Amino acid sequence: MYKMFRGSGIKFPTNGRKLFLQGSTGFMLGVILGLTLFSIIGLPKILEPWSYVVSGRTLLKFSSYEDLRNFLNTSASLISPYYRATLETAAVKDTASVEYSRTNIQVEGVDEADIIKTDGEYIYLVSGEGLIIVKAYPPENAKVLSRITFNGTVIGLFINGDRLVVFEENSGFWIYPSEKKTASAIIYPVFREIETRIWIYNIEDRENPITAREMSVNGSYFTSRMIGNYVYLLVNQPASLIDGEVSLPVIKCDDRLEKVEASKIYYSNVSDYFYAFTTVLAFDIMNVEAPKYEVFLVGSASAVYVSRDNIYVTIPKMPIFYNESSVSERTEIHRIRITDGEIKYEASGVVPGRVLDQFSMDEYGEHFRIATTTDQLAWRLGEATSMNHIYVLNMNLNITGKIENIAPGETIYSARFMGERCYLVTFKKVDPFFVIDLRDPANPKILGKLKITGYSDYLHQYDENHIIGIGKETVAAEEGDFAWYQGVKISLFDVRNVTAPVEINKYEIGDRGTDSPILGDHKALLFDKKRNLLAIPVLVAEIDEKKYPNGVPANAYGDYVWQGVYVFSISESGLTVKGRITHLEDAADYLKSGYYFFSPFSVKRALYIGDVLYTISDKKVKMNNLSDLAEIGEVKLP
Secondary structure (H helix, E strand, O other): OOOOEOOOOOOOEOOOOOOHHHHHHHHHHHHHHHHHHHHHHHOOOOOOOOOOOOOOOOOOOOOOOHHHHHHHHHOOOOOOOOOOOOOOOOOEEEEOOOOEEEOOOEEOOOOEEEEEEEEEEEEEEEEOOEEEEEEOOOOOEEEEEEEOOOOEEEEEEEEEEEEEEEEEOOOOEEEEEEEOOOOOOOEEEEOOOOOOEEEEEEEEOOOOOOOEEEEEEOOOOEEEEEEEOOOEEEEEEEEEEEOOOOOOOEEEEEEEEEEHHHHEEEOOOOOOOEEEEEEEEEEOOOOOOOOOOEEOOOOOOOOEOOOOOOEEEEEEOOOOOOOOOOOOEEEEEEEEEEEOEEEEEEEEEEEEOOOOOOEEEEOOOEEEEEEEEEEEEEEEOOOEEEEEEEEEEEEOOEEEEEEEEEEEEEEEEEEEEEEEEEEEEOOOOOEEEEEEEEEOOOOOOEEEEEEOOOOOEEEEEEEEOOEEEEEEEEEEEEOOOOOOEEEEEEEEEEEEOOOOEEEEEEEEOOOOOEEHHOOHHHHHHHHEEOOOEEEEEEEEEOOOOOOOOOOOOOOOOOOOEEEEEEEEEOOOOOEEEEEEOOOOOHHOOOOOOOOOOOOOOOOOOOEEOOOOEEOOOOOOOEEOOOOOHHHHHEEEEO
């Protein structure tokens, strides 16, 4: 769900994780406001030059509510209709239990909320409008223990000992006219209490969870992390001016309610076409102290990277004008220090280009690294040229080193910083896989590259000499400078010779139309090097060659034939299919020709506890022997 809409073989980036609903809502808001303003002021010939945060510059704070309101009135006089909104799955050994897998995360020790978690004995899973707790281990005692229902949509959860943290979002909007009773009254899109709720449960008795705390923040859930007992939540809320008044963030905690004062809000004193409040909330799940927070009015956050010490929030900046000059995107970066629940804003900077996702960023030592793509648009010639870049910044977010203009004409499809290296995949017609040296922060350099068919949407470290790539195979178009994507491809790259990386093995699943959640959500991957285990959920499409007597064209879609988890045995020499597990009871009821597939039996995640592999859908938890995949049993879910 994160970053790409796939059309006829060409992928168009949108930015960030979980932005389909959030981005589509923002897009509708932008279009409505843009059309409204167009009807009032007409189409501008040339807009004012775009302003940016200067690297190393600090954000300001408003002096009063009137200061905030005046700022929005002045800066939002024109609103753009183009609003854009761990190295492996580590095994945990509990002294009282067995080894079990954790969520696949980016930074060790920085947990990420997911729809399914386990603590080695129980599985906690989001299903429909509720959350279910399943006694999972040992498998012979597996059963549903309890179910918690919610009014909104459950976004994700954390589990920490006997504490369960659940994030719920209530969202939607309608349109209503201004209260000004005039013929030219503006029509405003108004959100219906977009609110992110936080529920903390005491689950000492898993059969009877008890609500320990309830909190909420105005706005849409963006992302969250848990470090030790502290949870850090980021929420986005449009900075709306309704009849000249600003809707400020409101934070509720148990029976306390606090409207954030304008004088507590950080802002960047530069022009923009869209503003949003980003609230960073921190709380200790083990005590009842009031949460701590900071609020930033800096635009709509696109991607977030979180280390043990810092949160880096990126804000896309898209200049919009209608003359024939070229235009280049930029990304603002804001560093916020976090320590045991304390939140402190420290620095801001800017780099050219747009960020794909959280894996395009990394903190290493006293430096922050980021990979971006820039599109140079030549309106007069009707041409577009993309370029890719790596920037190294210090803790003040000043650029100290860079490589620019990597693979002109192509776009970053995946990036992964791993210690003193960065691995980068760009794509247009073939897939250059780059190995980049970052040992000298002032002088990063490309060590080598490999050109192969296909591309990787996600890169994962197998070990220091081998990288796993998961994406799509492609076939170059006979006409035009692009390629048609095909089935899901898993590659294993050998990078021991950094000047000449090699794809030593690959496995392709299905034909065009085959898909996997791992292509948009890294948390769908189960990988354990010690157990030679890799597993991913896949929806398989296959082409019936009888329908194409003159040969199968490269742009032909297959029909859906199967959904479930592919289980691989993986080593440094390659990967082989160990088996497949499905939950579909009557495939004919759910597998449809064309572009649509939905089933409550679609497997969303796989995990292991001891020697048991668990696969989870909305309707069941299935248990198989991890060594030979023999079926052990299943638990049907309400």
